[in-house]
Amino acid sequence: MxxxxxxxxxxxxxxxxxxxxxxxxxxxxxxxxxxxxxxxxxxxxxxxxxxxxxxxxxxxxxxxxxxxxxxxxxxxxxxxxxxxxxxxxxxxxxxxxxxxxxxxxxxERLIDDHEFARSFVRTRINTSSKGPNMVKQELLQKGVEEAFIIEALEMYSFDIQFEKALKLAEKKLNANSKKSFRQQIQQMQGTLMQKGYSGDLVKEVTSELANQKDDDAEWASLVKQGEKLLQKHQQKYSGFQLSQKIKEALYRKGFTIDLINTFLDEYLEEG
Known part of the structure; x- marks a missing residue:
């Protein structure tokens, strides 16, 4: 031995x-x-x-x-x-x-998925712009039970979601200020959905932003894009054809018919 x-x-x-x-x-x-x-x-x-x-x-x-x-x-x-x-x-x-x-x-309580879910949700609320649906997917990928996730997400209240989503939406609108308000809203809505916010919350944010719409900025954006379209088409088209070309292009960009007609009345007459 x-x-x-x-x-x-x-x-x-x-x-x-x-x-x-x-x-x-x-x-x-x-x-x-x-x-x-x-x-x-x-x-x-x-x-x-x-x-x-x-x-x-x-x-x-x-x-x-x-x-x-x-x-x-x-x-x-x-x-x-x-x-x-x-x-x-x-x-x-x-x-x-x-x-x-x-x-x-x-x-030894060194692993606890229940506590992990709560801690993870708190961290995401404090350090990211991710909505609850995205946070839920992250936790599911990490193997956390759905019951633990649902309970942890209770701390992510609607008010907190709205505040974070509105802040993100306003940032998105400021970055796309050269586009029509409708285009900005559509892109903002897509961003919020991708970030994991619910359709109901996105509607609330959209409603809030509609009240903040800057008509002067919308007009300035339309004029800028309308002038570019005039320079592009006026050598090839005139009269009704030119008007229709510009109207169709501006409408596709999200501007309202009333605003487009105002632009055409002013700028085509000047032309």
Whole structure:
């Protein structure tokens, strides 16, 4: 039966130890263990170890190293059960070890999908412009149960959604100020839907923005685009044809018929 002939501390990892064995034919490196296993099994020089004990120690140390992998992965931020399991699978950890690690992490409350969902929603509310539908999809992709997600999203109230969506919409309108108000609204609505806001909320935001419509800015935008169209078509068309060409183009850009007619009355007469 081999005996422990020497125990040394690893140079790069001071909490790990190399165990050397001698079975009567000279000393050889046997295996390495974490300090916790060294203490638990009271490993010491001269101690005899059966082969079965050596195998147990190696398995236990392997499990400890894999558990440490999971702890390090958790050290950067909270993780869901699915994220931890996927990470361990990627690291080629045995399924038996994964199950034990997951049980231990849950027992130590280091993984908790319920709390993860609440924390995730709070973070998204405070740091992003994403709506609840997008947040829900993110959580589903991370493997969180839908019941946990629904409960967590209760803190994302309609008032909070409206405030964030309106701020995003106003920013979008300012960026597209050269376009007609209708075009700006359509693009804004698409943006809000893509961001995960509901149709009802988008309607509320649209209604609010309609009250803020700047008629002077709309007229200035139409004049700018109308003048470009005049320069483009007036050498080829005149009279009714020119009027129709400009009217169709401006209507496609989202301007109202009344505003277009006003422009045509003023600018074609001047022409």
């Amino acid at each position: 081999p005996k422990i002939s020497r125990i040394t501390t690893q140079k790069k990892h001071k909490d790990r130890y190399n165990i050397f064995l001698d079975n009567g034919s000279g000393e050889k490196y046997g295996f390495s263990v974490d300090e916790s296993i060294l203490v638990e099994y009271r490993l010491r020089k001269g101690m005899e170890l059966e082969d079965s004990t050596v195998n147990v120690l190696i398995q236990k140390d392997t499990l400890h190293k894999h558990y440490t992998l999971a702890i390090n992965f958790l050290s950067y931020r909270m993780r869901t059960k699915k994220e931890i399991r996927d990470y361990l699978v990627e690291k080629e950890v045995d399924e038996a070890h994964i199950s034990k690690i997951m049980e231990k992490l849950a027992a």
